[in-house]
Amino acid sequence: MIDNGLLVQMLLGALLGLSVYLPLAAGQLSLATPAFYAVGGTLAALLSTRWSGLGATADGGFPVPSLLLELVLGGLLAGLLALLVGRLVLRLQGIYLAIATIALVEIVRVAILNLPFTGGAVGIFAIPQPFHDASGYLLPALALLALAGWICQRLEGMPLGRAMAAIRGDELAARCLGIDTTRVKLTAFVLSAVLAGSTGALAAHFLNTWNARQGSFDASITTLAFVVLGGSRTWLGPVMGGLLLTALPELLRPVGNVRLVLFGLVILLGPVLAPQGLITPALLERLGGWNPRGSAEGRQEAQP
Amino acid sequence: MTTAPPPSTVISPSDLRRRGALRLAALLAAGIGALAWLGRNTDPAAKPLAAGPISLGAAIAFTGNANLYGQDQRMGLAVAERWAQQSGTPARPVRLQLEDGASDEPSAIAAFNLLIRQGVIALIGPTLSQQAFAADPIAQRQGVPVVAPSNTAKGIPEIGHFISRVSAQSSVIAPLSLDEALRRDPAIKRVAVFYAQDDAYSTAETAIFQKALAARGLPPVTVQRTQLADNDFQTPITSALQLKPQLVVLSVQAVAGGNLIRQLRELGYRGQIVVGNGLNTPNIYPICQRWCDGILIAQAYSPELNTPINRRFQQLFRQAHGDRPPPQITAQAFTAYQVLFEAIQRLQRKGGLSGVTLGQARANLMAELLSGTYDTPLGPIGFSPAGEVLQDRFYVAEVRMDPGGRDGRFALVRERRLQESTP
Numbered sequence: 001m002i003d004n005g006l007l008v009q010m011l012l013g014a015l016l017g018l019s020v021y022l023p024l025a026a027g028q029l030s031l032a033t034p035a036f037y038a039v040g041g042t043l044a045a046l047l048s049t050r051w052s053g054l055g056a057t058a059d060g061g062f063p064v065p066s067l068l069l070e071l072v073l074g075g076l077l078a079g080l081l082a083l084l085v086g087r088l089v090l091r092l093q094g095i096y097l098a099i100a101t102i103a104l105v106e107i108v109r110v111a112i113l114n115l116p117f118t119g120g121a122v123g124i125f126a127i128p129q130p131f132h133d134a135s136g137y138l139l140p141a142l143a144l145l146a147l148a149g150w151i152c153q154r155l156e157g158m159p160l161g162r163a164m165a166a167i168r169g170d171e172l173a174a175r176c177l178g179i180d181t182t183r184v185k186l187t188a189f190v191l192s193a194v195l196a197g198s199t200g201a202l203a204a205h206f207l208n209t210w211n212a213r214q215g216s217f218d219a220s221i222t223t224l225a226f227v228v229l230g231g232s233r234t235w236l237g238p239v240m241g242g243l244l245l246t247a248l249p250e251l252l253r254p255v256g257n258v259r260l261v262l263f264g265l266v267i268l269l270g271p272v273l274a275p276q277g278l279i280t281p282a283l284l285e286r287l288g289g290w291n292p293r294g295s296a297e298g299r300q301e302a303q304p
Numbered sequence: 305m306t307t308a309p310p311p312s313t314v315i316s317p318s319d320l321r322r323r324g325a326l327r328l329a330a331l332l333a334a335g336i337g338a339l340a341w342l343g344r345n346t347d348p349a350a351k352p353l354a355a356g357p358i359s360l361g362a363a364i365a366f367t368g369n370a371n372l373y374g375q376d377q378r379m380g381l382a383v384a385e386r387w388a389q390q391s392g393t394p395a396r397p398v399r400l401q402l403e404d405g406a407s408d409e410p411s412a413i414a415a416f417n418l419l420i421r422q423g424v425i426a427l428i429g430p431t432l433s434q435q436a437f438a439a440d441p442i443a444q445r446q447g448v449p450v451v452a453p454s455n456t457a458k459g460i461p462e463i464g465h466f467i468s469r470v471s472a473q474s475s476v477i478a479p480l481s482l483d484e485a486l487r488r489d490p491a492i493k494r495v496a497v498f499y500a501q502d503d504a505y506s507t508a509e510t511a512i513f514q515k516a517l518a519a520r521g522l523p524p525v526t527v528q529r530t531q532l533a534d535n536d537f538q539t540p541i542t543s544a545l546q547l548k549p550q551l552v553v554l555s556v557q558a559v560a561g562g563n564l565i566r567q568l569r570e571l572g573y574r575g576q577i578v579v580g581n582g583l584n585t586p587n588i589y590p591i592c593q594r595w596c597d598g599i600l601i602a603q604a605y606s607p608e609l610n611t612p613i614n615r616r617f618q619q620l621f622r623q624a625h626g627d628r629p630p631p632q633i634t635a636q637a638f639t640a641y642q643v644l645f646e647a648i649q650r651l652q653r654k655g656g657l658s659g660v661t662l663g664q665a666r667a668n669l670m671a672e673l674l675s676g677t678y679d680t681p682l683g684p685i686g687f688s689p690a691g692e693v694l695q696d697r698f699y700v701a702e703v704r705m706d707p708g709g710r711d712g713r714f715a716l717v718r719e720r721r722l723q724e725s726t727p
Contacts, residue, residue: 003343005417005442007336009410060441113502122457122504125437133445134417138340146333153325156318207409209437212502214409234321236328243332250414253403260367284324285317 005134006250008206011141013246015199016219017226017238018148022192024232025155026185027168029094031220032082032101035108036193038215039081040074040200042112045124045210047073050117062128067140067205071198078197079190086189090182093171105220113212123211127204137206144202145239148195152235164188229270231277240279347446348423349663357397358657360644361419363429363439364453364637368407369532370431372558372587373633377431377453378402380630380637383620387638388645390620396652398645405430409438416442425648425666426451426673428640433457434504440467447663449670453640454633456581457508461691466670468691470639470682472604474509474581477698479516480720481578481602484700485551486520489576494525496549498540498564500556501529509580510555517553525549530564532557537564541571549573555580562591569595576600584632586712594709598702601714605635605682606699608716617681629713630681639680647673696721 002010016033023030047070048056054066089100112118119125131137155161163184166174175181204210222245230241248266252259270278315323362381365374385400401424403415412435419427420442426449430439433455443450444464452460452469461467486492495517499510510527517524525547528540541564544552552568552575554561561583568577569592577599584603589596607618607629617638621630630638647669651657656668677686683697698720705712 001343001421002339003417003421004340006414007339007343009414011336120504121434121502121507123434123437125459126441126463129441129445134442135340135344142333142336149329153322153329156322207413207438208441209409209434211434211504213434234325236325236332239332249411250418253418257366257404259404279328281317281321284328285320286324287327288320288322288324289315 002247002251003134004138006247008134008137008141010243010246011138011145012199012203012206013223013226014239014242015141015145015148015195016223017230017242018145018152018235019192019196019199020223020227021232021235021238022152022195023185023188024227025152025161025168025235026164026188027171028090028185028188029098030101030189030192031098031224032085032089032104032189033192033196033223034215034217034219035101035105036078036082036196037200037203037219038105038108038112038212039078040197041204041210041214042118042124042200043074043077043197044070044201044204045127046117048128048205049124049126056128060126060128062130062205064130067130067202070201070205071140071144074201075194075198078200079194082190082193083186086186090185090189102217102220105215105217109212109215112215119211121211123209123213125209127208127210129208130205134206137202140202144195144198149235149239151191160184160187225267227277229267229277231274231279233276233281234279234284236284237277237279241277244278347420349446349661349666351423351662353425353657353660353662353665354423357399358648359399359401359422359424360641360648361401361403361416361422361424361427361429362641363403363405363412363415363419363427365407365431365435366404368411369557370407372585373454374405374431376585376587376631376633377637379621379625380453380634380639381428381641383617383624383630383634384638384641384645386620386624387616387642394645395649396657398648400641405435405439407432407435409435412436412439413442415439420446420448423662424448425662425669426644428453428637428644430455432504433460433508436460436467437463440464443467447666449644449666449673451640451644451673453637457504461688465691466666468673468687468693470643470680470685470693471636472693472695472698474505475512476695476722477602477604478509478512478580479602480698480718481600481700482513482516482520482553484600484602484718485576485578489550492522492550492576494547494549495522495551495553496544496547497524497527497553498530498537498544498556499527499554500532500534500560503532503557505582506532506555506557506580509582510553513553513555513578513580524553530556530560532560534560535563537567538571541568541573545571545573550575551578552576553578553580555582557582558585558588559591562588562596565599566592566595581632586628586631586714589703589705589712590710594705596703596712597705597709600717601701601703603632603699603701603714604695605632606701606716606719607714609681609683609697609699611679611681611683613679614681628711635681639678639682639685642680643673643676643678643685644669646678647676650676698722
C-alpha cells in the first residue's frame with residue numbers, strides 16, 4: 001500500500017532519474033545530479049529558514065508562492081553552476097566525465113559540510129511547511145514531472161533533441177555534420193542541473209531538514225540505477241525506473257529483514273533480463289501501434 | 305518490381321513511438337492519480353480507539369551505517385517486551401510493531417508514515433538525530449507521541465510538544481569523563497582532539513568537549529578532522545603525535561573510533577584516551593581489541609547500578625544474549641519502551657483510553673508521559689514540559705579488556721549526580 005508520502009518520494013525519484021537521463025540522451029554519462037540536487041535543496045533550506053521576506057510563519061507555515069519562487073531560484077542557481085562547471089568537464093568523455101562529475105558531487109558535499117552558514121553535519125532543520133501533509137507536495141511534484149516530461153518529449157522533434165541523439169550516436173560524425181557539439185552537450189547538462197536543482201528545493205521542504213548527506217556519491221549511483229533499470233533510450237524509462245526503485249524497498253517491507261537483499265536482486269536481475277531497460281523504443285512502438293480493434297485497422301484510421 | 309505503399313498510409317516509427325510514449329505517460333498519470341486517491345487518508349486518528357492490545361511503533365535502523373546502534377536497540381526493545389509480559393497482567397496489553405527506519409532521512413519518514421497509518425499510539429525512534437529532524441515533524445503534525453531512545457543532538461525536543469527523548473544530551477554527559485582523566489593526571493596540559501566532521505553527532509559532541517576543555521584552561525593543541533567512513537588515520541595521528549599530547553579526546557562513531565584507538569596505540573601513543581558516546585557500545589571490542597584497554601567514557605547507563613529494575617533488566621538481557629552486560633543504547637531503548645508502557649497503564653487506569661478516538665488517546669498519552677516519573681535501568685528519570693529527559697545519575701566507565709583482548713567490559717569508575725537536572 002502506497003501512501004502519499006511515499007508517492008511524493010517516488011515522484012522525486014522520477015525527477016532525479018530524468019535529470020540523469022538528459023545528459024545521457026546526448027551521450028554524456030554525468031553523475032553530477034546529486035550535486036545540483038544538493039545545491040537546490042540547500043538554497044531552499046537557507047532561504048526558507050533565514051530570510052523572513054519569504055513569509056515563513058512562526059508556527060512553521062510557508063506560503064506556496066514562495067515555494068514556487070524557491071523552485072525557480074534553486075533551478076537557476078544549479079543551472080548557473082552547471083554552466084560554469086560544464087564548460088570544463090564536458091571536454092571529458094565517458095568514464096572520465098563520470099569521474100569528474102563524481103568529484104563535483106564530493107566538492108559540493110564537502111563545501112556544504114564546511115560552509116559557516118549551512119549548519120555543518122547536522123544541517124538545517126525546522127524547514128517551514130507550505131502544506132499541512134504530504135499530499136500537498138503531490139501537485140508541485142507532479143507538475144514539475146509533467147513539465148520535464150513534456151520538454152523531453154518535445155526535444156525528440158526539436159533540432160536540439162535531434163542533435164543530442166546524433167551526438168549520442170557518434171560525436172565525431174555529429175561534429176562533421178556541423179553540429180556545435182559543445183553547445184548541445186552543455187545545454188543538456190544545464191537542463192539536467194535545473195531539473196535537479198528544482199527537485200532539491202522541493203525535497204528540502206518535503207524532508208523537513210537538509211544536510212550534506214542528501215547529495216552524496218551513493219545518490220549518484222542510486223539515480224544512475226533508475227536510468228539503467230528503466231531504460232535510457234526514452235524519457236519514460238528513467239521516470240519508470242525512479243518510481244519503481246524508490247517504491248520497491250518500502251513495498252518489500254512485509255518480507256522483513258531480507259527486503260534489501262531482494263531489492264539488490266531486482267537491481268541485479270533487471271539489466272540481465274532487460275538489457276535495454278524496462279521501457280524501450282520498441283516497446284513504445286508496439287504500444288503506439290496497438291489497437292484493440294486490430295492493428296491493421298488502426299493503421300488505416302491513422303491515414304490523413 | 306514491388307510497389308512500395310505510399311508514405312501516407314504507414315505511420316513512421318517515430319510517430320508510433322510518440323503515440324506510444326503519450327499513451328504510456330497517460331497510463332502512468334492515471335496510475336499515479338489512482339495511488340494518490342487511494343493513499344489520501346493516511347492517519348486513522350479520527351477513528352475510535354480499538355479495544356484490545358494497543359500498538360506501539362518503533363522505527364529503528366536495521367540497515368545502513370547506523371545499524372550497529374539499531375541492533376543494540378532491537379535487543380533492548382525485545383527485552384522490554386519480555387519484561388512487560390512477565391510483570392503481571394497489564395491493565396492494557398501493548399503490542400510492539402518494529403519497522404526498519406534505515407539510516408537515511410527518506411526511510412525514516414516512510415517508516416514513521418507507515419506506522420502512523422497502521423494506527424500506533426506512539427512511536428519509538430528514529431536512531432539518528434538527523435533522521436529525527438526529518439521524521440519527527442511528521443509525527444508532531446499528526447499528533448503522535450515520539451520517544452527518542454538515542455537522539456542526542458541539540459534541538460530534538462524543541463521540534464514540538466509530541467517529541468521527547470530518554471537519551472540525555474551529550475552536553476550533560478561528555479565533560480564528566482574529562483574530569484576523571486584530569487583527576488588521574490592533574491599535570492595534563494596538552495590535549496589533542498579528533499572528530500568526524502561529516503557526522504552530526506560527532507561535530508555536536510566535539511563542540512561540547514572543546515568548550516569543556518577551554519573552561520578547564522586546556523585549549524586543545526590540535527584538532528584533527530576525520531571522515532565518517534575513514535578507516536585509516538595514520539596522517540591525522542602522526543600530525544597530532546608530533547605535538548606530544550598527554551590526553552586524546554575522540555568524538556567519532558563506533559567502527560571508526562575502534563580503528564582510531566588501535567592506530568593511536570600502534571603508532572606509539574601511551575597517554576589517556578577519553579571517548580564520546582559514539583563508542584558507547586561493546587561492538588568496539590572486536591575492532592580495537594587489547595588496545596581498547598583503559599579508555600575513559602562517560603555514560604548515561606551503568607550495568608553496575610544496583611536497583612531492582614536494573615537487576616531485572618540485566619537478568620532478562622543475559623537470558624537472551626549470554627553472559628555479558630547490556631550496552632547503554634540497549635538500556636535506553638528498554639527505557640523508551642518502559643516509559644511508554646507505564647504511561648499507557650496509568651492512563652488506562654485513569655480511564656483516559658476509553659471512549660476516545662485514537663487522536664485523543666495519543667494526546668492524552670503524551671500528557672501522561674510527561675507528567676510521570678519512572679524508575680528505569682538508567683536510574684530515576686522524568687521529563688521536562690518540553691520533553692527533555694531529566695536524569696541525575698551519570699557514570700564514568702573505563703574499558704577493561706580480558707587478557708586475550710577479545711572481549712571486555714565497561715567498568716564503573718565513578719558515579720556522578722548532577723543536581724540541576726533532578727527529576
